[in-house]
Amino acid sequence: MLTLLHWAALSPFIAAVLIPFLYKYLKRIHTGWFVLILPLVLFVYFLSFIPRTSSGEVILNNLNWVPSLGINFDIYLDGLSLLFALLITGIGALVVLYSIYYLSKRKEKLNNFYVYLLMFMGAMLGVILSDNLIVIYVFWEVTSIASSLLISYWYTREKSIYGAQKSMFITVFGGLSMLGGFSLLYVIAGTFSIRELIANADMIMASSLFIPAMILVLLGAFTKSAQFPFHIWLPDAMEAPTPVSAYLHSATMVKAGIYLVARLTGVFGGVPEWFWIITTVGLVTLIWGSVSAVRQKDLKGILAYSTVSQLGMIMSLLGTGSAAFYFQNGDNALYMTAILAAVFHLINHATFKGSLFMAAGIIDHETGTRDIRKLGGLMTVMPITATISLIGLASMAGLPPFNGFLSKELFLTGMLNVTEYGIFNLETLGIIIPVIAWIASVFTFLYCILMFTRTFMGDLNLSKLKVKHVHEAPVGMLISPIILAALVIVFGLFPNLLAYSIIEPAMAAIAPGIISPGEVFDVHISHWHGFTPELFMTIGIIILGVLLFITFKKWENSAFYRGERDIFNSVYDSGYNGLIAGSKWITRIQMTGRLRDYFIYMSIFIIFILAYTMYHYNLPAIQSLDLSPVPIYMWLILLVFVGSVVIIPFINNRIALIIATSVSGFIVALLFVLFRAPDLALTQLLIESVSVILFMLVFYHLPKLKKVKTPPKMKIVKLIVSIGFGLMITLGSLSAFSMGQDTDFSSISEYYTENSKEEAGGYNIVNVILVDFRGMDTMLEILVVSMAVLTVVSLIKLRFKGSEDI
Amino acid sequence: MELIMAIVIGIIFSVTIYLFMSKNLLRVVAATLLLSHGVHLLLLTMSGLQRGASPILSFDAEAYTDPLPQALVLTAIVISFGVTAILLVMAYRTYKVHKTDDLENLRGSADE
DSSP: OOOOOHHHHHHHHHHHHHHHHHHHTTTTTHHHHHHHHHHHHHEEEEEEEEHHHHOOEEEEHHHHHGEEEEEOOOEEEOOOHHHHHHHHHHHHHHHHHHHHHHHHHSSSSSHHHHHHHHHHHHHHHHHBBOOBBHHHHHHHHHHHHHHHHHHHTTTSSSSHHHHHHHHHHHHHHHHEEEEEEEHHHHHHSSBBBBBHHTTTTHHHSTTHHHHHHHHHHHHHHHHHHTTTTTGGGHHHHGGGGHHHHHIIIISTTHHHHHHHHHHHHHHHHSSSSHHHHHHHHHHHHHHHHHHHHHHOHHHHHHHHHHHHHHHHHHHHHHHHHGGGGOOOEEEEEEEEHHHHHHHHHHHHHHHHHHHHHHHHHHHHHHOOBBTTTTTOOOOTTTTHHHHHHHHHHHHHOOOTSEEEEEEHHHHHHHHHHGSSSSSHHHHHHOOOOOOOOHHHHHHHHHHHHHHHHHHHOOOOOOOGGGOOOOOOOOOHHHHHHHHHHHHHHHHHHTTTTHHIIIIHHHHHHTTTTTSSTTTTOOOOSSHHHHSSSHHHHHHHHHHHHHHHTTTTHHHHTTTTHHOOOOOHHHHHHHHHHHHHHHHHHHHHHOOOOOHHHHHHHOOOOOOHHHHHHHTTTTTTTTTOOOOOOOOOHHHHHHHHHHHHTTTGGGOOOOHHHHHHHHHHHHHHHHHHHHOOOOOHHHHHHHHHHHHHHHHHHHHHSSSOOOOOOHHHHHHHHHHHHHHHHHHHHHHHHHHHHHHHHOOOOOOHHHHHHHHHHHHOOOOOHHHHHIIIHHEEEEEEHHHHHHHHHHHHHHHOOOOOOOSOOO | OHHHHHHHHHHHHHHHHHHTSBHHHHHHHHHHHHHHHHHHHHHHHTTTTSSOOOBBBGGGGBBBBBHHHHHHHHHHHHHHHHHHHHHHHHHHHHHHHHSOBBBTTTOOOTOO
């Protein structure tokens, strides 16, 4: 039955249908205002679930879709789904509000924009609310499509199209791999339901398909969440309008992969492969993203790589957190810290990254550029934007008292904890993990400082800007980033607001079965936790970051800083071009357009198929051949026949060619006579005569046969192929003949011989078969001849006068 | 008899395939004619040759030649004649329009 939650997940799609009408008939009001209502209502609706989920309750509403295949649109709402639902609807509402001021009512095609956006919102809600893997996959691909549509929103720009295509290829590649993984899970466990998969986790782990399923599912998650090396689509997706970047490419869609990993931790968690793959990929993404972000000159480019880096951080936390499953009963609190950090940072990242994107959008909107080499000194001109950016960047860098500080401390704690227990070879390799995390944090700190100082400090250089009167953005545009920045501060000062209402239920959902029912995880987030290693690491990050910033002038001109594009882009580009060139090449070498070549392919294929079959079934060893006797005159006839046939390829005169062909035809008629087939002989004679006449008629209009010089190599190929083909026919027919004699079946012809007179009243058995027993064949054969006549007539008569036809 | 016929049919097929690979349109059309001869003879040979009288009841023989393959071949002859006629006329039109019968020059349009 469709419940209210189902309607909630589907409502954006319904709204999307209405948008074009609203846009067309209510031109005076910005379409965004109508859209805004929906996420607001949904947000409030989802807020009402907090009391239920925080008490450990989960909501499950079944709706059969394709029950015979186990595909049902079952809604499953627990702490994790609710967290994502709140992010999607909450930030969705803010983004719609922002877009109302960002996109002009007059210049932009708002109907397209909001249809795509609502499509995306609905798909995202579908992904996080579904319990069924196939339903998740369906919505997952809709998010990919909606995302590509939004990236190419300004579809006349070449870069937008490039970015959209790239993101489509990469995420759809991942999506299809994920579908494969889901199918394997179904093969193992016989269900698509995540709840039932988690219940059968032991059985799944024991299966030999466990590792392939895991890798395929992870490919889906990694491509969607822009993990190394699939992160390259995200920076190119920055060609989308800024509200889209803020919504899709920082807060929601890129977290779909995170969601999937978190959701399936209950199925896969606890094995070393899962732990190592996710942790490693997450950490590499973290450091690669933060180092690349430093090199960017474009505000959105910096934010894109920083998103990549932060997603890597969350991913690595989920990876280390999965070690909690290793200790089914024992002490897992240390690893749960990592999951806590992941969930908390997920929320924090959505808030500060959303506000930063919006601030970058404001700067772009007011100055006309996002290039940090052209910007500068905007602090006094745009004080509110500067403040918002400062809060966001400080939070991202991990400075107190903002929420980023708290989650970064938890992150460092989680990474340090990894080495505590000697599992999964962690005692030796594990020490690298906190080191990488620390270095990446230094770079994070550096690009945050760089972004702020380059944009807001220094002198305002108006000569480099297109817009001459730079001023603060309109109030409406500032509302959304202010709300997000306020949340950054509120969550920073009062983190425990979230602790047991949202974070703890989400942790319980990520790690099901770790605690006994009724218990709760201990969520304790505080600013001051004593002189711990984490604190010194944070101090080290700040000191080193500042040092790097001071010496920045020295390495500003280095090749490292100037090389902006990721090297993996060239891998992607050359791979893409290589694929096209390769398939062109393959097509060109075989599709020559020569009839001869195609005949060679076909003949060789047929020869090999026949030869292999005969070899495989020992057929050339023809056992018993019951041959009929050969009369002496037969030799002579066959000699003439073979002679007239074999001479044809050597003839270079068209009359001689026609004569040789017809000689062979008349000998066939003679053979029919000798083989006791009078009707055949008659028909063959008649038809051969008509054919000769036809040939003669045509030959007058055809050119003289030229002696064709074939290269000797080609001649050998032709000879081998044609002789091989003839040999195969001979051998094949002989084996068929001997096999036919070996069987016990008698021919159906006896029936015709016996009943020709009794049943049909005819003496000529062949004719009776043709018109009586098997009359249908004859009727259709007449049809064929009539069609041939019509074709011949129209081929001769019709003259077309088009450019294509003649 | 069947053994010799099988060899003869193999030769016909060899020549057919060889002709199909030639550059000249008329040779390709001749090849289709030969191909149909080969197939018709093959059909007859497979049912056994010269075993009994012609399949006409009034001959009062003890055994008759298998009538079914003959009916099949009769149908096949007519159909292959139709096809040959179309091919011939198409060769004629092709030459009229393109002024060549060289298959090497008849390789589709340039933008393919």
